[in-house]
Amino acid sequence: MSAIAEPNRLSIIELLRDGPCTVGEIAEHLRLRQPQVSKHLRVLCEAKLVEVHPMANRRIYKLHVQGLKEIDSWLDSFRHLWEDRLDQLDDYLKELQRKEKGE
Amino acid sequence: MSAIAEPNRLSIIELLRDGPCTVGEIAEHLRLRQPQVSKHLRVLCEAKLVEVHPMANRRIYKLHVQGLKEIDSWLDSFRHLWEDRLDQLDDYLKELQRKEKGE
DNA sequence: TTTAAATATTCCTTTACAGGAATATTCTTT
DNA sequence: AAAGAATATTCCTGTAAAGGAATATTTAAA
Known part of the structure; x- marks a missing residue:
């Protein structure tokens, strides 16, 4: 890279x-x-x-081409981020709260 | 990058x-x-x-996400390279020969 | 076989930047 | 208010790497 x-x-x-x-x-x-x-x-x-x-x-x-393809397939593992519309932040915050209560 | x-x-x-x-x-x-x-x-x-x-x-x-998308769209401009099966090298060699005859 | 063109390599110098250690900042908790 | 997390910033040093100039290498052309 x-x-x-x-x-x-x-x-x-x-x-x-x-x-x-x-x-x-x-x-x-x-x-x-x-x-x-x-x-x-x-x-x-x-x-x-x-x-x-x-x-x-x-x-x-x-x-x-091979080399460029590899960059492309690396990006593949990120594509779900903008295809799915999940809000990771919300999930994380809930997880955080859960942990803090647990302590 | x-x-x-x-x-x-x-x-x-x-x-x-x-x-x-x-x-x-x-x-x-x-x-x-x-x-x-x-x-x-x-x-x-x-x-x-x-x-x-x-x-x-x-x-x-x-x-x-925006930033990653930009890398992705940059790669877009290269994707034709492995989707189309054109051999750029052959074309270039012919072009080269053409030029040399012209001189 | 000498000369010339195209490209690669080497050596040198300068600069950008990553890491370490210490310190500053911000927010929370008591 | 004071003390303590969590994070950011600063200063310093070493190093990797990019550019310049010169030179080596390979192949073509005369």
């Missing part, structure tokens, strides 16, 4: 949403220097959020 | 998934010291991922 915390890396991910890119293209679009882009891509690769396809001289980067 | 990058904060979020908690309870469950928990909660609050409900002596924290 910390991989997409860095703003420039988030931008890279969002840029790649529109399709694969080479390192140079990314650097140009985001107005970053090539070495930094390479470094960020390295981190994103290790986080399985991006994958490389060496093609002759260049290296084409694209989103790694 | 950087709010949930920190491991302890991620744990807090996951703990609150099961319902509201007071600062002390969080500290106890996660084996963290109270001041650190307060600091993390501050960050999570500012990120709109968590909300406070002062209740007498204590402060009850719970998930802020």
Whole structure:
């Protein structure tokens, strides 16, 4: 998760949403220097959020669907919060009162 | 996004998934010291991922649905990647070839 | 085979931030 | 009012990591 915390890396991910890119293209679009882009891509690769396809001289980067799916399935465990309309706070307060009486 | 990058904060979020908690309870469950928990909660609050409900002596924290929804809707823009079965790489390679012939 | 392009890596410096310890604040209880 | 919970804040220190500059590496082109 910390991989997409860095703003420039988030931008890279969002840029790649529109399709694969080479390192140079990314650097140009985001107005970053090539070495930094390479470094960020390295981190994103290790986080399985991006994958490389060496093609002759260049290296084409694209989103790694697997990694994004994992974030999605993590969010899944929270979805009930806004689908069900249960008010957790009320329940908690009642629970609290119950405990305090018990003491 | 950087709010949930920190491991302890991620744990807090996951703990609150099961319902509201007071600062002390969080500290106890996660084996963290109270001041650190307060600091993390501050960050999570500012990120709109968590909300406070002062209740007498204590402060009850719970998930802020809005913030989680925003992450979810951000992910929405990527969902077509694994729903449609389009191979972006092939398209990009063809595009690349086209450009190189043009030069 | 030398040169040039595209990308990766290394080293250095600076900065952001997490944790620890101590203290301040707020509210309750006696 | 005083004492004691529960929580927040401040100050300090160490460390991880991002950016800059220079350099190495790989592959294509001449």
